[in-house]
Amino acid sequence: MNFSQRSRSFVKTIAVMLALALPTALAISSADARVGGGFSSGSRGSRTYSAPPSTQTAPGSTSQFNRTYTQPGAGMNSAATAPARGGLFGRAGGFMGGLAAGFLGAGLLGMLFGGGLFGGLGGLSSIIGLIIQIALVVLVVRLAMSWWQRRHAPQAAYAGPSAGPDPGAQTNYRSGLSGFGFGANNAPLEIKPADYEAFERLLGETQAAWSNEDVAKLHTLATPEMVSYFEKDLSENRARNVVNKVSNVKLLQGDLAEAWREGETDYATVALRFALTDKTVDRNTGATVAGSEQPTEATEVWTFARRTGGNWELSAIQQTN
Numbered sequence: 001m002n003f004s005q006r007s008r009s010f011v012k013t014i015a016v017m018l019a020l021a022l023p024t025a026l027a028i029s030s031a032d033a034r035v036g037g038g039f040s041s042g043s044r045g046s047r048t049y050s051a052p053p054s055t056q057t058a059p060g061s062t063s064q065f066n067r068t069y070t071q072p073g074a075g076m077n078s079a080a081t082a083p084a085r086g087g088l089f090g091r092a093g094g095f096m097g098g099l100a101a102g103f104l105g106a107g108l109l110g111m112l113f114g115g116g117l118f119g120g121l122g123g124l125s126s127i128i129g130l131i132i133q134i135a136l137v138v139l140v141v142r143l144a145m146s147w148w149q150r151r152h153a154p155q156a157a158y159a160g161p162s163a164g165p166d167p168g169a170q171t172n173y174r175s176g177l178s179g180f181g182f183g184a185n186n187a188p189l190e191i192k193p194a195d196y197e198a199f200e201r202l203l204g205e206t207q208a209a210w211s212n213e214d215v216a217k218l219h220t221l222a223t224p225e226m227v228s229y230f231e232k233d234l235s236e237n238r239a240r241n242v243v244n245k246v247s248n249v250k251l252l253q254g255d256l257a258e259a260w261r262e263g264e265t266d267y268a269t270v271a272l273r274f275a276l277t278d279k280t281v282d283r284n285t286g287a288t289v290a291g292s293e294q295p296t297e298a299t300e301v302w303t304f305a306r307r308t309g310g311n312w313e314l315s316a317i318q319q320t321n
Contacts, residue, residue, distance in 0.1 A: 033244040033280045033290060034298065035210035035317075041067040041229045042316025044269065044303045045262045052301055052318070055255035058271035062301050062318040069225050189259040191268055196254070198312045199270050199304060204249045206314055207276065210234075211246040222314040223305060241283045248277045248295060257301065266306045267315070273299045 040063040044052070048070040051062055202221055209217035213234055218227050237244060253273040260267055276298065279291030305315035 034246050034276065034278050035207050035230065036300070037233045038319060039066045039229070040064060040316075040318040042223070042226050042303065042314075042318075043068050043070040044316050045070075045260075045265065045267055045305070047258075047260070047267070047269075048316075052257040052269045052303075055257050055271040057253045057255040057273050058257075058299055058301055058320045061321045063321060065316070065318070067229055068316075189261050189266055189268070191256055191259050195268065195312065196256075199254070199268070199272075199302070200251050202304065202312060202314055203251060203272060203274060203302070207246045207249045211244065213243065226314055226316070237280075238283070242280050242289055243283050244278070244280045246276055246278050248275065250275045252297065264308045266308075267303060268306075268312070269301060269303045269316075271299070271301050271320075273297065 042065065044050075048065060048068055049072055054060065206218070206221050209221060210230060215227065215231060215234070218230050222230070251272060251274050255271045257269040257271055259269070274297070275295050277291075277293060277295050279288050279293065281288050299320050301318040301320060302314060303316035303318075304312040306312045
């Protein structure tokens, strides 16, 4: 009898810990502290909801956008004027994140206090009930994900560069000052060595401006949409009294995934593998609270946009899977 009571007490203790921890874990996933915060953010014009082609640098898939102004079927020029919410499964705790957290937390607390699906049938039944509830949550999430993917499937999948008027052959470039490799063939927009150098420069300057919390500089390097996300992330850092310091950024490898033109705007999506030192320090003492002085590597897919006669600006960052 005592053993049974101790077992039930142990299970209830574990249930409390999970009930408190799991909703937070579902709503806030781990993210790198560097610019972009590990999110997939921004817009790729009419291709925002089309996955960019894989490259040698990023042979896998990319994450769907957690944060974007662009609505399904709309280009960047018709983007909404307010930031989009976290989405159905977004990092910011979208609908399904809260639903799953609520179900799971309710089930665990229900087991603790004798409620829940099978709370009145004893400890063993409570555990069985918890397992069943978890299975139901997983089933609901899978069904919702399937529905979401079907609803937001693009009208035309861009497995490669889109067709354009007499695109011609795209020359493959390798910049002598960077790690960029071969670009996509038959791209409708020609990307020259100077463009690759601009992409590499933007990689370093954007990380530096982020590290210095220089919002004015970020406005010269990225689109207003991207800067709005950077400002939000910087505000959250200030609220936690920390500063993210990124240094020693070096491009290791880069490939052009696709390049195209929409009206007066040029787009280029590029896979980037780069090294950096990424640490977060206390704003007052300078003590390291996350990260370290040890260099790390990251692979992301960045999209750049350029108006006619203008300079390239960072338009989107996507995480790789």
